[in-house]
Amino acid sequence: MGESFILKHPRDEFLLWAPGRFSDIDPPLLVLGRLSPGDELSFDQIFRGELEKAEEKDIWKLGCNDLHPPLEDDRVYHYWFEIVDTSPDEHGTMLVTDPLAYNVDYTLNGNMRNQPAAVIKFREGHLHPCDAHGVEDPIRGNRIEAPDLKELPNNNQLVIYELPASWARGSGGDVKRDVGKFGDIVGLLKEVDGGSTDNPQESEKTIIADLGINAIELLPAADAKPTGEWGYATAHYFATDNDLGTPTDLISLARCCQEKKIRLFMDMVMAFGHDPYIHIAYSQFHLRPQREQDNADAWQSSRDKELRAGFGGESWRYIRATDTTDPVTGISPAANERRFQYICPASAFHLLHLERWMSDFGIGGLRLDSANNIGNWDFIRRYKDDAWKRFASRYKTPQSQPEEDPDLRHKFLVIAEELAVPIDMIRSRCVNALWNEHFQRLVRATIVGESSGGDNFEWTVRKMIDCRQISFWNGKEDPRFASGTEAVNYITSHDVEGMRKERLYNYLHNIGIHDNVEKARRAKLAFVCLLTAVGIPMIFADEEFCDQHDNFTDEIVKHPSKQTDPVNYDRKTDEWRSEVFDYVKELVGLRTKCPALGDDDTDFFYWDFSNDRRIAAWKRGRADHDPVVVVANFSDQHVPTRAEAIPNWPSRLDNKQWREVIQGREIPQEWVGREDLYRWEAKVYTCWKKRSPIQLDALEEIALPEWRNCAHFRKGWRKIAAEGDFNNGLCVVDHLFTSGLSLLFRQTKSG
Known part of the structure; x- marks a missing residue:
């Protein structure tokens, strides 16, 4: 897909798109100047003048070379648009931020009303996006390369790490810190600056990379007004958050993720905003639901009789259409044969900023916040379709349904968050997946031996382990999750408000489990x-080592204080917490690599509820994959070694050896299905074994000389080398070199 009309507009004009807002006798003004350093930073205004009406309807612009006095070369400038406020609050004449600004600066916020300045550099006759210090954004088209599609983790083997970027700096000891930056996340992924990390604490060193996750979901990275919070008060949709870093910093993080083969998901907030259009053209972009209750746009989409909520911002208006220039296509009623070009301004605006994030930061997936509160499934579907087309355009010409493309469909995902879990959003193709709020409820019940939701304990476990068993009966039909890639499971999320939603440590503590060793048992389970x-597992930052809330004296975590209680990385050095981390690390490695856990196939083959026990055993994986078997004890009863093996224990492929995953123990055949279980313990077994990587150069040394330059040969051996599996990799090229390559295979294997 190409660039939108407005985003590819020549970078030599200040431009404002304002549907249905201004007239020739009342145009918007440009206010521009420079910061003057000193004891008290001040603003030197250089220019204040009217923008000119463009040929395209509702677009106002002013050439940067038409200002008097002229702009100086290689200078950084701050600017606003001066307008009369159109919001219901009627603030009068005020300065607002450019809605398309790529960088904003809050330095003058206290002196210049309530809107930060947009920042730009004038160089060689053009305008260049830059930060307040003059560091320019990487040029468009050279921001981030598309990674090799085959190296991207598949959706069915993702482990997502949900991370507020501000927490990447964490806390420790008696020092309270927050407002981490994108660069701090890089420091959690790889060693930088000569072996140290961006973070000053040694205990934080590369913790995310060490865990082995293959996806990071950043809480909103677009600019938000508050400092030290999580970005859900999004104000400037094209700019990276002023507190978290510049676009260049985010690009560095995106590149680091690509190097680590980690997909970067971005959290998008489109139900409500704190944006400049609240003041520029309120009625075209926003509404207050309580004032328009006869308007379908005022109501949440799948909750009966519940108005949309602004959470301190203003709800976006997604139904009202306006005859204005489409900023995506550039089609204008002023230049079009047709009389009108009706579009929804809010929808068009969000498609524009989607293009910015997809094109410039290499986003590998999206999470849509508060989906019901967006209130319009048609818009969400269009947004999802556009995201898929932009992802597909990195690799090929997008088709009408790129999410069905066999090469692409496992490599991208649009996830919606709505705690009511409106499964119809998936069935109607609005989104690809939903947060599975049920998993949190079910897992927190089972690890303390409780049933949940009116089910008995067996069905509580069944629904927890296989999301396809959860019923969403609506009175007419019973839609369900159809596959694991439609559900995102989590023990804890950033929504830690209320009982049984807090961090796992605090949940266990609040229900009376005060011993840390006992907490570790339940956490491991x-x-x-x-x-x-x-389902796709998601780990909230710090849960992998059982961090805890520090800022609360009562049991209930409240908003917004939950956002300012960052990770304490020092706690990871506690012996019991370190053991939990290592335990989780082994499981993450299994989840991201073992093919059986990428399957949906699940077989519950054993239950034991005798003698106050709650024992369950299940197998994961298709018949042609080495299985993963879990035997779990959801009780405080120790189960001693069995005289007889658990019945119906799954068979092995090719008589491979069973192995217990956490300790890496090979299990003699006579012990399979007989091992004892301590209270609140699970044992995980598999026949699958990750092969050690094979050096491609060593393989090529023994290849016949005439084969070494053959593209098919090299491609096949690269697959073998990457997987470390001769048997599976051989079939890739065996059809080309059946006799000769089979001979080489035998020679290599024996040698």
Whole structure:
């Protein structure tokens, strides 16, 4: 897909798109100047003048070379648009930020009303996006390369790490810190600056990379007004958050993720905003639902009789259409044969910023916040379709349904968050997946031996481990999750408000489990369930080592204080927490690599509820994959070694050896299905074994000389080398070199 009309507009004009807003006798003004350093930073205004009406309807612009006095070369300028406020609050004449600004600066916020300045550099006759210090954004088209499609993790083997970027700096000891930056996340992924990390604490060193996850979901990275919070008060949709870093910093993080083969998901907020259009053209972009209750746009989409909520911002208006220039296509009623070009301004605006994030930061997936509160499934579907087309355009010409393309469909995902889990959003193709709020409820019940939701304990476990068993009966039909890639499971998310939603440590503590060793038992059991269940597992930052809330004296976590209680990385050095981390790390490695856990196939083959026990055993994986078997004890009863093996124990492929995953123990055949279980313990077994990587150069040394330059040969051997599996990799090229390559295979294997 190409660039939108407005985003590819020549970079030599200040431009404002304002549907249905201004007239020739009342145009918007440009206010521009420079910061003057000193004891008290001040603003020197250089220019204040009217923008000119463009040929395209509702677009106002002014050439940067038409200003008097002229702009100086290689200078950084701050600017606003001066307008009369159109919001219901009627603030009068005020300065607002450019809605398309790529960089904003809050330095003058206290002196210049309530809107930060947009920042730009004038160089060689053009305008260049830059930060307040003059560091320019990487040029468009050279921001981030598309990674090799085959190296991207598949959706069915993702483990997502949900991370507020501000927490990447964490806290420790008696020092309270937050407002981490994109560069701090890089420091959690790889060693930088000569072996140290961006973070000053040694205990934080590369913790995310060490965990082995293959996807990071950043809480909103677009600019938001508050400092030290999580970005859900999005204000400037094209700019990276001023507190978290510049676009260049985010690009560095995106590149680091690509190097680590980690997909970068981005959290998008489109139900409500704190944006400049609230003041520029309120009625075209926003509404207050309580004032328009006869308007379908005022109501949440799948909750009966519940108005949309602004959470301190203004709800976006997604139904009203306006005859204005389409900023995506550039089609204008002023220049079009047709009389009108009706579009929804809010929808068009969000498609524009989607293009910015997809094109410039290499986003590998999206999470849509508060989907019901967006209130318009047609818009969400269009947004999802556009995201898929932009992802597909990195690799090929997008088709009408790129998410069905066999090369692409496992490599991208649009996830919606709505705690009511409106499964119809998936069935109607609005989104690809939903947060599975049920998993959190079910897992927190099972690890303390409780049933949940009116089910008995067996069905509580069944629904937890296989999301396809959860019923969403609506009175007419019973839609369900159809596959694991439609559900995102989590023990904890950033929504830690309220009982049984807090961090796992605090949940266990609040229900009376005060011993840390006992907390570790329950945490390990919870992570076994999470990482062997059908569904995409998501780990909230710091849960992998059982961090805890520090800022609360009562049991209930409240907003917004939950956002300012960052990770304490020092706690990871506690012996019991370190053991939990290592335990989770082993399970993450299994989840991201073992083919059986990428399957949906699940077989519950054993239950034991005798003598106050709650024992369950399940197998994951198709018949042609080495199985993963879990035997879990959801009780405080120790189960001694069995005289007889658990009945119906799954068979092995090719008589391979069973192995217990966490300790890496090979299990003699006579012990299979007989091992004892301590209370609140799960054992995970598999016949699958990750092969050690094979050096491609060593293989090529023994290849016949005439084969070494053959593209098919090299491609086949690269697959063998990457997987470390001769048997599977051989079939890739065996049809080309059946006799000769088979001979080489035998020689290599024997040698």
